[in-house]
Amino acid sequence: MNNHRKYLRDIDVIDFMSRPDQFSLFSDNRRALVRLDIAWRGYWHALYDPCPSLLDFSGDQDGFNIFRPFMRWGSERKICFGWPLHLWVIIWLQENEMLNSSNSEIILSELAGAAAARWAISDRTEALGIAIYRGIKQNWTVGWKCRAVDLQREIQEIEIGADLSPEDDIPSYFLIFDNKISVFPGWSRIL
């Protein structure tokens, strides 16, 4: 046991992993800062790796113009930063009126695709797929868990013949328990 310096465990820094404004509390402990930096980068990569257009759109190389205010907003709103992470980004972009007719199509497509992909690799229920309303009427993003062990997950965009948009028009989803969408069970809100 090392008794000669301040003893610090993961559990001591865990409250601050999504709070870079608080990192300076640990300025006397190099390893704690590296630990927090790694946690923080985890969110950055989760956000931008599947969404190069969002990184372009942020207007700076580090993507901080979107990343920092979004993370602060998400922490204050106590979002879980789970699979719907990118759907929350859509809500944040909408609230900040940052989407317009020239940029929204590709960004919404990427964000909803990223959410569907993360759901497909992280969900542990018996559901086989997910349908996501991303704010485009009559066009849904659909994600499928791998259909065989040697295949990868699939992400599609499908045209819907009717307007089944959620009432409040915000990103929503439903789970699919079959190999195809055969029923529309109604939309669920993201948590």
Next chain:
Amino acid sequence: MCNGSIGINFTGGQSYSSIMSLIDEGHIDYVELLIDNFLHLNPTEIAKKFPCPVAFHIMQSRFLERGEEELKYISSRITQMSEAFQPLYISDHIALFEHNGTNFYQLAEINYAIGSIYFDKIRRWQDMLGHTLYLENYPSLLDGSYEAPTFFEHISKKTECNVLFDISNAVCASRNTGADIDDWKNVISKTLHYHVAGYTPAPSDNNILIDSHSEQISSETEIFIDRYADLFFRENTTITYERDGNFDYDLIVEDLNSLRLKSKNQSVYNEQS
């Protein structure tokens, strides 16, 4: 399976054809399936695609955090898979995936100092699986590393689970914090199942190592394996090589050959003595 069987991890379809080649060319003896990625699939269909011995590794049971009903569903599927495959071992992570409702994208280390509060959950999860559970040690960045070996020895006694000892995680933890890597000796001698992989310097500090699974096995890890070769390559042991990034077939074969050579050398040594 014999002394020091060598395997590789399999997480999803993108590496399937390479893994099949590694089997066909005799570089590996078994495949460690990240089984919870495939719970929605039919076990018989999976078995047809893996005509070799398999082990199960679980990534996202989140058994410390998840509610009873969800754990029951996950364990019932793993049990069905286990009946179809008779896996060499079933292993899982004991780590924190979230805190106060916020998910992490890098797992956090549990607090070993209050370790006994985890015992009931470990026992419950192991009972649900109906199989000895091998829990993996964490690649510490902070001072939990000093308490980890004692904690893992202790849970084995208290819960009858065992340890999936990740060799390179222990090397990372020791390098990062100064904890004595030889404190793991009792754990190493009591388990049969090991992981090994490459690690990477942290982006903000080259002196801190992250368990990345995207590099070759380091020379420091090689030296550590050699030092305890009599334990790592004894009867019925397995060493799973983990590779998730920079999936270069030839480089992977180099590492697998190096592990195989160590295993053979130990067998020869055992025969001679």
